[in-house]
Amino acid sequence: MRILIVGSGAREHAIARSLAAEDAGHDLVVAPGNAGIAAIARVEPVDATDAAAVVELAGRLGSELVVVGPEAPLVAGVADALRERGVPVFGPDRAAAALEGSKAFAKRVMAAAGVPTGRAVDVLTAGGVEAALDATGAPYVIKADGLAAGKGVLVTEDREAARQHALRWLESGPVLAEEFLRGREVSLFFVSDGTAALPLSPAQDFKRLEEGDRGPNTGGMGAYSPLPWLADAFGDEEAFVALVRETIAEPVIAQLAAEGTPFQGLLYCGLVVDGSAVRVIEFNARFGDPETQVVLPRLASPLSALLHGAAIGTLADVPAPAFRSEAAVGVVLASEGYPDAPVLGAPISGLPAADALPGVHVDHAATAADGDDLVATGGRVLTVVGLGEGVAGARARAYDGVARIALPGGQHRADIAEGIA
Ligand code: AMP
Numbered sequence: 001m002r003i004l005i006v007g008s009g010a011r012e013h014a015i016a017r018s019l020a021a022e023d024a025g026h027d028l029v030v031a032p033g034n035a036g037i038a039a040i041a042r043v044e045p046v047d048a049t050d051a052a053a054v055v056e057l058a059g060r061l062g063s064e065l066v067v068v069g070p071e072a073p074l075v076a077g078v079a080d081a082l083r084e085r086g087v088p089v090f091g092p093d094r095a096a097a098a099l100e101g102s103k104a105f106a107k108r109v110m111a112a113a114g115v116p117t118g119r120a121v122d123v124l125t126a127g128g129v130e131a132a133l134d135a136t137g138a139p140y141v142i143k144a145d146g147l148a149a150g151k152g153v154l155v156t157e158d159r160e161a162a163r164q165h166a167l168r169w170l171e172s173g174p175v176l177a178e179e180f181l182r183g184r185e186v187s188l189f190f191v192s193d194g195t196a197a198l199p200l201s202p203a204q205d206f207k208r209l210e211e212g213d214r215g216p217n218t219g220g221m222g223a224y225s226p227l228p229w230l231a232d233a234f235g236d237e238e239a240f241v242a243l244v245r246e247t248i249a250e251p252v253i254a255q256l257a258a259e260g261t262p263f264q265g266l267l268y269c270g271l272v273v274d275g276s277a278v279r280v281i282e283f284n285a286r287f288g289d290p291e292t293q294v295v296l297p298r299l300a301s302p303l304s305a306l307l308h309g310a311a312i313g314t315l316a317d318v319p320a321p322a323f324r325s326e327a328a329v330g331v332v333l334a335s336e337g338y339p340d341a342p343v344l345g346a347p348i349s350g351l352p353a354a355d356a357l358p359g360v361h362v363d364h365a366a367t368a369a370d371g372d373d374l375v376a377t378g379g380r381v382l383t384v385v386g387l388g389e390g391v392a393g394a395r396a397r398a399y400d401g402v403a404r405i406a407l408p409g410g411q412h413r414a415d416i417a418e419g420i421a
């Protein structure tokens with residue numbers, strides 16, 4: 001199949017890697033991609049959020065499937081523009097992508113669909129902040145309504161900090177105060193064609209910058225899959241996945257379809273598990289990063305069948321995804337100064353040695369070739385992925401890979417998937 005992937009991160013590298021490994025021998029193009037992706041696919045220098053440019057490229061390539069990776073192009077209407085031209089696209093229209101682009105929209109859809117989530121109060125003016133803080137209580141959770149690249153959320157015991165965060169983000173739009181949800185976080189992805197929803201395997205993301213879940217929120221500093229501890233409360237992973245499918249994914253997909261804004265793409269359920277109770281912390285309208293880097297290498301059935309079935313509305317005919325029992329752990333290497341003010345341009349060395357280790361591969365998030373050298377071009381630079389028997393085995397391999405790589409000033413967490421049996 002002629003497939004165009006839109007985006008340039010480690011998530012897109014992982015998607016391209018899975019598609020490139022299929023026997024079908026796809027013709028893969030990634031726009032704009034990065035230096036790592038260029039080793040396994042053709043890259044085209046097109047701005048992912050420029051709908052007209054993406055439509056032109058898909059037309060020129062005769063793309064039979066376009067996979068939109070990041071949220072910004074979805075919220076900008078890139079999928080709408082492709083669908084209008086009859087191009088099969090994996091990724092929701094702008095109206096359905098509001099599930100990620102507006103937290104208030106997501107809360108309204110969840111309420112209408114009867115999906116369990118935290119109580120939330122909309123804050124539209126500075127005058128409404130105090131009442132909202134009173135209503136939710138401490139710990140305070142304040143969220144900007146729109147896309148904020150992970151910076152719009154503050155969780156704090158400090159009422160004054162919560163108030164300041166709300167006032168600051170009110171300058172650029174509405175804000176939500178939300179009930180604090182206690183428990184362990186799980187990311188579970190569903191592929192949907194607007195009607196059917198097929199689950200992938202659960203993963204856990206580490207969102208804070210520093211070890212022990214301290215420091216600022218980031219896009220994600222590491223992940224692992226599967227989650228052996230889910231068996232404690234649910235018996236097994238399948239029972240957990242079935243519960244989320246029945247009580248969260250399918251009702252939301254049905255609600256959006258009933259509202260005339262069907263969701264065709266990847267429904268990312270960000271969940272909190274407390275005992276056997278599961279509640280939604282957020283939805284995203286695309287694959288998670290770095291979770292994708294640990295979920296897709298475990299997928300044993302063809303990714304293209306899922307993405308294409310979702311894009312053309314025939315997912316009901318696609319077999320449920322199958323997963324290998326082997327575990328995956330991904331560790332993110334980020335630039336100095338990430339997430340606030342990443343220092344760009346640091347040279348990266350040691351990648352061939354890491355890639356050569358058994359059960360290790362490296363997904364590039366923000367890299368460019370500089371002559372014969374490789375340099376970092378963004379905040380999150382690489383995801384080093386280890387695959388092995390059990391999370392502990394996969395973890396040892398991932399950190400072996402990390403140890404071979406040098407990124408001056410770079411940061412990573414040493415406790416990704418620590419203590420997971
Ligand atoms: P979000 O962008 O909504 O995923 O929020 C980023 C992170 O903030 C989440 O992954 C959680 O770790 C934390 N968070 C968000 N909402 C809540 C909540 N209601 N209760 C507890 N933690 C939260």
Ligand code: GLY
Nearest residue numbers: 205220288289290
């Ligand atoms: N890893 C969190 C996200 O993709 O939003």
